Amino acid sequence: MVPTVLLGFLLGGAALPGLLVAQVGAPERLREVPFPDVKVKDAFWAKRMETNAAATVPACFQKCEEFGHIDNFKRVAKLMGGEHVGTHMSDGPVYKSLEGAAYTLISHPDPKLEKYVEDLIRIVAAAQDPDGYLYTPGALNPLQPPRWSKLSGSHELFFAGHMYEAAIAHFQATRRRTFLDAAVRNADLVVKVFGEGGRPDVPGHQEIELALVRLYRATGNRRYLDQAKRFLDLRGHYEGRAPGTTNPKPEYAQDHLPVLEQASAVGHAVRALYMYSGMADVASLLNDAAYSAAVERLWRNVVDRKTYITGGLGARRQGEAFGDDYELPNDTAYAETCAAIASVFWNYRLFLASGDGKYLDVLERTLYNGLLSGVALDGERFFYVNPLASDGKRAFNVGRPTRQPWFQVPCCPTNVCRFLPSLPGYLYAVRGSEVFANLYIASEAKFAVAGNEIGLEQKTHYPWDGEVRIAVRPARPARFAVNLRLPGWARNEPLPGDLYRYADAPKGTVALEVNGRAVPLQPGKGFVRVDRLWRAGDSIVLKLPMPVRRVVSNPAVAGNRGRVAIERGPLVYCFEGADNGGTVRDVAVGRDTAFKTEVRPELLGGITVIRAGKYSAIPYYSWSHRGPGEMAVWVPLGAPNQKGEL
Numbered sequence: 001m002v003p004t005v006l007l008g009f010l011l012g013g014a015a016l017p018g019l020l021v022a023q024v025g026a027p028e029r030l031r032e033v034p035f036p037d038v039k040v041k042d043a044f045w046a047k048r049m050e051t052n053a054a055a056t057v058p059a060c061f062q063k064c065e066e067f068g069h070i071d072n073f074k075r076v077a078k079l080m081g082g083e084h085v086g087t088h089m090s091d092g093p094v095y096k097s098l099e100g101a102a103y104t105l106i107s108h109p110d111p112k113l114e115k116y117v118e119d120l121i122r123i124v125a126a127a128q129d130p131d132g133y134l135y136t137p138g139a140l141n142p143l144q145p146p147r148w149s150k151l152s153g154s155h156e157l158f159f160a161g162h163m164y165e166a167a168i169a170h171f172q173a174t175r176r177r178t179f180l181d182a183a184v185r186n187a188d189l190v191v192k193v194f195g196e197g198g199r200p201d202v203p204g205h206q207e208i209e210l211a212l213v214r215l216y217r218a219t220g221n222r223r224y225l226d227q228a229k230r231f232l233d234l235r236g237h238y239e240g241r242a243p244g245t246t247n248p249k250p251e252y253a254q255d256h257l258p259v260l261e262q263a264s265a266v267g268h269a270v271r272a273l274y275m276y277s278g279m280a281d282v283a284s285l286l287n288d289a290a291y292s293a294a295v296e297r298l299w300r301n302v303v304d305r306k307t308y309i310t311g312g313l314g315a316r317r318q319g320e321a322f323g324d325d326y327e328l329p330n331d332t333a334y335a336e337t338c339a340a341i342a343s344v345f346w347n348y349r350l351f352l353a354s355g356d357g358k359y360l361d362v363l364e365r366t367l368y369n370g371l372l373s374g375v376a377l378d379g380e381r382f383f384y385v386n387p388l389a390s391d392g393k394r395a396f397n398v399g400r401p402t403r404q405p406w407f408q409v410p411c412c413p414t415n416v417c418r419f420l421p422s423l424p425g426y427l428y429a430v431r432g433s434e435v436f437a438n439l440y441i442a443s444e445a446k447f448a449v450a451g452n453e454i455g456l457e458q459k460t461h462y463p464w465d466g467e468v469r470i471a472v473r474p475a476r477p478a479r480f481a482v483n484l485r486l487p488g489w490a491r492n493e494p495l496p497g498d499l500y501r502y503a504d505a506p507k508g509t510v511a512l513e514v515n516g517r518a519v520p521l522q523p524g525k526g527f528v529r530v531d532r533l534w535r536a537g538d539s540i541v542l543k544l545p546m547p548v549r550r551v552v553s554n555p556a557v558a559g560n561r562g563r564v565a566i567e568r569g570p571l572v573y574c575f576e577g578a579d580n581g582g583t584v585r586d587v588a589v590g591r592d593t594a595f596k597t598e599v600r601p602e603l604l605g606g607i608t609v610i611r612a613g614k615y616s617a618i619p620y621y622s623w624s625h626r627g628p629g630e631m632a633v634w635v636p637l638g639a640p641n642q643k644g645e646l
Contacts, residue, residue, distance in 0.1 A: 030352045033447045035425030042442030052420040053108040055379035060097040072136040077126035084140035093414045095162035100417035102169035132185030151245040157203035161211030201245040209278030269314030273342035284353035304497040311366025313339040326556040330388040337374030337412040357526020358496045361488035372621040388633040401628040433480040466544030481531040508545025548595035563634040572620045577630035579616040590638020
């Protein structure tokens with residue numbers, strides 16, 4: 001029986017990727033504080049969000065116009081003539097740009113942008129067939145096969161999913177139903193064609209699974225959740241599939257085994273991570289133990305054996321794919337920006353289902369390093385590929401050795417465009433009479449806990465400084481627990497598992513104060529818990545020491561043997577030729593290397609530089625802003641000390 005729908009979305013508030021309806025027979029999980037109710041105020045992320053609003057969103061729309069992506073919708077709507085322009089990937093950038101613009105309108109209202117969005121949505125809706133179908137390559141290209149006949153190679157269902165997510169974002173920002181109604185028509189058609197008793201085919205590129213779940217949360221229509229699970233359940237089963245719909249390379253599309261039997265992350269990394277996100281949703285919403293076990297098994301494989309120190313995922317350029325266990329080359333690393341964003345989606349879902357901070361450890365590492373590196377400080381140039389070493393000459397980034405403004409397949413720029421304005425929705429979560437502070441970003445938030453309105457104000461200079469101050473302001477005195485995340489890097493653990501470890505002893509201790517008095521730490525699942533009667537004016541201070549740490553890999557990672565990386569707090573650092581005489585070939589870091597930090601407000605948007613002996617290191621996210629050049633995250637270890645220690 002379907003539970004009562006929590007109409008938070010339809011009546012005034014929701015968040016990406018928030019839970020908007022109750023689970024079906026599942027125990028209570030966390031729900032994030034909706035990002036419209038969180039105001040980011042810090043100098044680090046607020047600046048990036050403002051740049052996204054002022055530069056990235058307009059740039060994405062400009063490129064969608066320049067490359068004909070928007071004109072394709074106009075042609076289908078009979079607003080202009082001509083044939084389809086671009087690749088079969090042309091619809092997605094428009095949807096993702098619309099999603100990013102919609103979320104931006106919530107935090108950065110802009111009448112000009114709002115009018116542009118409304119005009120574009122009318123064009124998109126006019127291009128839709130009466131039965132809900134919409135895929136411009138199929139409508140305009142006479143050589144395109146009939147609808148749904150080549151699912152293994154087309155992106156019909158993939159872009160349908162992005163359409164749903166954009167439509168939900170638009171409704172959330174404006175309360176206008178034009179786009180949402182179009183999405184519902186398309187989803188109803190998908191359920192009619194592929195639902196129970198319909199075609200047993202699966203998407204060639206996963207994404208619609210998690211989007212259908214979001215549409216279920218937004219509307220309460222259980223058929224969308226069931227269809228998401230059906231698409232997942234059918235992977236690895238080929239009986240009854242129509243000709244041309246079976247993937248010619250099943251591992252590439254994670255179609256080689258039923259999802260409940262998959263134990264190793266294989267194939268195209270972005271497809272896999274979108275699928276794992278959908279699996280996490282199904283596991284949580286349906287309280288499905290088999291799905292939960294499968295998702296955790298895959299997560300352990302990814303985190304224990306296939307994750308770069310930056311959080312990047314996808315070792316192989318060929319197929320944009322995961323490699324074998326411990327296959328993590330540095331200079332040829334693919335680590336697509338879209339994969340980093342999909343990893344954040346996946347890990348946040350797992351956290352909300354469990355309350356376990358280990359998933360946030362992966363999320364934070366990815367966010368500050370492998371994701372943020374994907375967009376330049378100006379918001380208009382992008383990495384599709386994020387290697388951990390560069391000679392400054394090899395054109396690793398789809399034809400260039402540095403960031404570039406657009407790509408023939410522009411999934412990464414538009415993914416950044418839609419992700420950054422949603423970031424506030426990842427900061428806080430609640431469950432019953434518990435509050436969770438997930439990420440340390442200066443901000444203000446208001447939300448309800450056990451029927452009482454709570455205000456939180458967080459002040460911090462994180463990631464440059466580890467001191468976090470939180471003012472707690474309940475509307476009336478009440479007892480509840482505030483759970484403060486204790487990051488893995490502050491617990492002497494770079495990532496869960498043994499893929500990486502710190503090569504030096506921890507320095508400093510974590511300290512916690514409430515109203516100016518020290519309180520003992522009560523750690524559990526990656527959080528420290530403060531359970532007390534709270535009154536307006538109460539305050540918390542969490543102090544996380546941030547020494548420079550040396551990281552070494554599991555020796556099974558061949559390319560990192562005899563090498564070390566350095567990090568400070570959540571930031572992975574790299575050595576760039578621009579700071580080291582034009583080359584990084586001579587850089588080495590040993591046990592006795594003295595580290596010093598230097599605040600450089602004028603450099604690269606304001607950073608803290610690490611001096612490692614005579615060498616200088618900068619945050620990985622900030623590399624390649626001074627022209628193509630050499631870069632390395634992993635550098636040779638210096639000589640061991642007298643005890644043989646490195």
